[in-house]
Amino acid sequence: MINVGELIAPMGAGRCVGIQITNNTRDVTLEYPRTYCFSGRAMIEPVSHIPPGSSGSSVFVKTSYTARGSVGVLSYESDIFTLAIMFSNPFDRVLYSSEFAIQIFTGRKHFHSMEHLYNYMYSNGPPYICKSYQKVKLEVTDGQLEVINEEIQSFCLLNLSWRCFKEEKGQ
Template sequence: MSEKQAVSLKRCREQHRIHKNITDWRKTQLYRMSKSVESVLETIDSARCVAVEITNKSSYPLTEPVTYHYSGRLSSPPSPSINPGESGICVFIKTPYTACGTVGVLTYKFSNTQISLLVSNPYDYSKYSIEYALYVPDRTIATDSNLYTKMYNELTESPNFTKTSLGKGNASLNIRKGNVVISATMSNEKKAIVKVDIRDA
């Protein structure tokens, strides 16, 4: 084999290796995307948790996620972006060995504003109920303790904000902002699931 043929063969093998790595990565990503939020939650060992699944059926990408935790922490972080036609999952859990639940806010940038989701799965159901809320402000704002306080204690029902306490039942949330409709449901369980659907109006 000539030196030229050897170089050509080496190049072909390298290209094949790169192609295989890309193919394997794509298969892994597709596998992760195909996993349901229910199957993800089955792997979580926590007395209080909230798994959030966001499905983007709109024409706009969701980007730059930020979380704030009043109580608890993340077990699985949010997807860096959720493009049209994709879904993303993240999981909030309580801090181990504490008598506290998991309470926090998840925000994604969206067009020229943001979508903020408040989730609260308390430790003591005799004092508190499971709650969740949607907020789409007129402009982007920081996802911090101030936003949490506004969503949990201060804001009232409006075209931009909606919140519900599940109690012994269940209720969906809906907001229409411009050409987009955001809908959400939440299960009333110790290992709760929130499903958010974003679609063009």
């Protein structure tokens, strides 16, 4: 399987986010992916389902010729839990940080508005301490988060690859 770093290597976008999800469950299939991009777009759409023991990748890129980054949310449903991933690879790293969040919701949760899910995960998160939600600001190019939902005794690790370009001008 190609890792997400190899997927984003040939991308010509100034800001891109590669997400690779590995399903380490024995009998849960992740399906019905949904996305919302606050800025940018999906260059490689999420796979339609990720069966047990397999992986799926997607790549999000900034919109060409704009001063915006690649920012949005991705979710997958299953019969046992719903996985939501928020990503933000901003154009302006002075004003904004690169960050991502992940949350596991118990049961099949079909979000009526992916924009509301994005705003919840980007701005607020849960109003209480919650082991099934984690958010981090990245200081390096790759990161991992682990979240645990004790009701379903499951965990997810997210490997997230970021790519940024700095244009060097010749002499």
